Amino acid sequence: MEKLLEQIKKGTVWAFPGGVHPPQQKTLSNSARIARLPLPDKLVVPIKQHIGANGKLIVEKGQQVLKGQALTVPVANWSVPVHAPSSGTITDISPVPSAHPSALPELSIIIEPDGKDQWCELTPTPNPSELSHDELVDIIHQAGISGMGGAGFPTYVKADIKQPIEFLIVNAVECEPYITADDVLMREHAKQVVQGIELMQQILNPTLCIVGIEDNKPEAIAAMKSAAEHNANIVIQTVPTVYPSGGEKQLIKLLTNREVPSGGIPADIGILVHNTGTLFAVQQAVYEGKPLIERVVTVTGNTIHNAGNVWALLGTEVKHLLDCQGFSPVPQQRVVMGGPMMGFTLPTVRIGVIKTTNCILAPDHKELAEPGPEKACIRCSACADACPASLLPQQLQWFAKSKEYDKLQEHNLFDCIECGACAYVCPSEIPLVQYYRVAKVEIKEQQAEKIKADRAKERFDARKERLEREQQERQNRHKRKPAAKTPDEKQKVADALARVKSKSSDGDEKSAVAAAIARAKAKKQQGEELEPDNSEVAKERALRKEKARKYKEQKAAEGESSSAPDDKKSAVAAAIARAKAKKAAQAKQSAEPQNDEAIAPADDKKAAVAAAIARAKAKKAAQAEQSAEPKNDEAIAPADDKKAAVAAAIARAKAKKAAQAEQSAEPQNDEAPAPADDKKAAVAAAIARAKAKKATKAAAQTQQSDEASAAEQTCDAEPENSQVSPPADDKKAAVAAAIARAKAKKAAKEAEQSAPSEHSAPEQINEPQTSSGSDSEETSSEQTAAEKKKAAVAAAIARAKAKKLQKEGNDQS
Incomplete structure (x- = not known):
């Protein structure tokens, strides 16, 4: 230091x-002393002549003011007042062009001097x-x-x-x-x-x-x-x-x-x-x-005859200064406020002098030539060499033209003092300083907008937080506050909770119930609305539900294992039974047209009606057989292969029995709608007999085929069962043989009984007939003989099967 x-x-x-x-x-201008100018006719005093906030007006239009009297008072930081430059009358307070390159209007006080130049009290x-x-x-x-x-x-x-x-x-x-x-x-x-x-x-x-x-x-x-x-x-x-x-x-x-x-x-x-x-x-x-009401101003230039320095009252119009110093304008005359390097051209000479005005320059065209058109930068670096702030003027100008404001700030644009040295040395006559001034204004506007946005966001967040806080306070006001507990009450609650915990340690349902009762009693004693604790009860309930679910699953598994047959073999047996029933129905349908043709009535229309009725009944019987098969198959499902074969045979026998019962009932049903006319009665009787014959023949064929297939299945199934699983016991074999013999006997008996019963009714009905009666008797005799023969064959086959089954049972035992 x-x-x-x-x-x-x-x-x-x-x-x-x-x-x-x-x-x-x-x-x-420096060879003469500072001159004192006469009072101007008008003083235009802007209320803002400095950096900072405006002052507050304390005068009004028409008011008389003295020299040095305050016209405004400071009301904010960086705010200074302005004073009356001379005594006179305020003729107007209005915006006028400002002493700025933009010449934007600013609020100004216009004073008409009274010529007395009277000071206020100092x-x-x-x-x-x-x-x-x-x-x-x-x-x-x-x-x-x-x-x-x-x-x-x-x-x-x-x-x-x-x-x-x-x-x-x-x-x-x-x-x-x-x-x-x-x-x-x-x-x-x-x-x-x-x-x-x-x-x-x-x-x-x-x-x-x-x-x-x-x-x-x-x-x-x-x-x-x-x-x-x-x-x-x-x-x-x-x-x-x-x-x-x-x-x-x-x-x-x-x-x-x-x-x-x-x-x-x-x-x-x-x-x-x-x-x-x-x-x-x-x-x-x-x-x-004395307040600041005047300053020294240099009035110079080749168009000024008496160039020099003058004491200029603040607010004096530039025109008054020029006229007092002998101004001789030239065509397209320029008047600059400030020096040739940092000054700016005035849009009008009716602008007043302010506190920062140090020079009024009125040059001719030789002194200060008009700048030529802007040319492309040749990158000579003369601007960078002349910059007193060690900036990069060429780079700043590129960023300013492209409005890259972030890069301008990174390159320290605001360190530029706008001295104009870069523009002075530029061979391309680029107005570099003008680019910088515009960019600075735009950056400041952006920063001001950002500050406003940030403040608005802060106000919004503060308001939102305040509203949420008030809402929370309103909700809390409506909540009931619990009454303060005395030490005795707290001790009672603690004892009750201890008892509940000790009881709930057993882990059974009674302990949970006891705990719930204890909590309820504790609530009742306290007289308060306490939150219930059902956790123990919920645990017990969930445990019971889990046990019940496991029990159901176990029972279902046992039921399935006990009732489940051998699916594959039972399905095969049921399919065979259904196929045979369908085969019988098809045989009936194929035989029906032949019989209808053989016994064709004279009246075609009635015959067609009767044939249709017969076909419908046959189809109904076949459908009944098919619908009955699965039920019977499912109801008698055996556990092993041999039982399945026996059950299938029993099911087929029951199906045949049902078909025979339907066939035997058909003539009876035909009797009900018997016509009154004899001819019609004869025709109906013939049709009925033909149908009975057809049904008997089809039943015999079906029985033979069923017995043959059952015998084949039994023979085929026996070696498989002997290899795969051990045979049934003696008692079951004997029972099966007995059932088979009983069914064979029953089938033979029913076949014998069905032959006369089928032909007895037609014979009674046809007794009044003459020619047709003999034919029917011959036909019925032929049918009876054939049916007896078939029934005998069927009985023999059944007995053979029974003997075979009995023999197999004895061999196994």
Whole structure:
């Protein structure tokens, strides 16, 4: 630190990167003293002339004001008031074009001066050293002082900074071409400027104050050294003439060899910078009590006959300044507010002077030529070499054109001081600074929108949380709070729970029931609505259900194992029985047309009707046989192969018996609808006899085929059964043989009885007939002989089978 101070006091100056050397053109305006202009006809005072919030209006239209009277009061942070530049009447308060490149309208107070230029009451401070820090800051704040050499930062904010300040730097460089306002001010009012520096030293208490002045201002340097020679803490430092050495960060680098971090401010490294005009305004506010209502403005250019510096009241129209200095416009004249490097062309000369206006430039076409059309970048890197902030202007311009704002911020766009050095050296005449300004505005708008969205989301989340909390509170209010329990009640509950646990340890159903009863009693004693505990009862119930399910499964398995026959063999036997029944039905149907043709009646229509009736009855009988077969097969399912064969034979016998009973009943059914007419009766009797004969013949054929197939199955099944499983016992064999003999006898008896019964009814019916009666007797005699023969054969076969079965039973025993 001591080494740095020694270097600074010796006059050491460090260099900053980049920079250019444009023509100075300062001699046009720095040769004459500061002039005082006559009062203008109108003063247009914008209520915002600085960075920060607007002040609040405290005047109204038509009101008389005095010179120095406050027109607004600060109401927010970074807000400073504005004052009346002269006495007069407020004629209007309305938006007018602003002193900005966009010329957007801003609310302004329009004052018509009365010519008296009468001051309001002032409160000067002859001995400022007696004032406290806060009092000095308040005077600066109420005087409406803001930065007069840059962007218009409120001076009271810098004065009231809480960070320790090591170096106070006074920016008296004034590097912009044509501008000489600070130069002339230091020449004529060096003492007042030094007094302003001392006031800031009293407020900030810095280690050292450095006044930086370019070496092209020798008279100002001499005047400042003379005014500050009594103060050892003020150093007047001469710096080389290079643009933009007047930039805040560049001047800090020149005088202290320190660099302000990207995105930071000088206070972050213990440095504070003020402009010469700002310090003069501080001195006027404290020592004289005057607010900031005027400033020095350079009016210059080749179209100005009396170029120089003037005291301009804030709000004075630019036209008034030009007219007072001898303005001779040229065709397509341009008027620039500020210097040729960082200034901007005014859309109209009816715009008023503000606190940051330091120059009005009216050049001719030779001085400041119109820029040509933008050409393609040739990548010469001249812009990067000239940039004092060590940026990449070409890259920034590409990102700005493509609106890649994230990349612009990554490449430190906001470190650009908009000095215009890059555009000045660009051979393609690309307006680089204009691209940067537009991109900065759009990025700031996006950031503002994001902040608004974030705040809206925070408000929404807070509201949602509040509503949920209120809803929860409402629900809790409706819940009944349980009454506080006394120690005796708690002990009773504990005892009851202990008894329940001891009883439930047995694990049986009674313990669960007892536990439930105990809990119910405990609830009744307490008189509260406690939550029931049915866990033990539920466990017992689930156990009982599981036992019942297992029991049912076991019984079902036993039933299936006890009643399940040999599926394959029983299915074969049932299929054989059904096939034989179908064969008998087909035989009946095939024999039916022949009989119908043999006994065709004379009347075709009646014969057809009778044949249809006979066919229907035959089909019905066949269906009855088929429907009866599965039931009989299923009902008499044997356990082994031999029993299955016997059961199949019994089923077939029962089916035959049912068919014979149906056939024997047909003539009786035919008797009911017997016609009254003799001819019809004869025809019906003939039909009935034919049907009986047909049924008897079919039954005999079916019986023979069934007996033969049963005998074959029995013979075939015996060796298999003898090989696969052991034979049945003697008792079962004897029973089976006896059943077979009984069925054979019964079948033979029924066959003998069916022959006369089938023919007796027709004979009685046909007694009155003459010719047809003899034919029927001959036919019935032939049928009886054949049937007897078949019945005898069937009986013999049955007896043979019975003997065979009996013999097999004896052999097995």
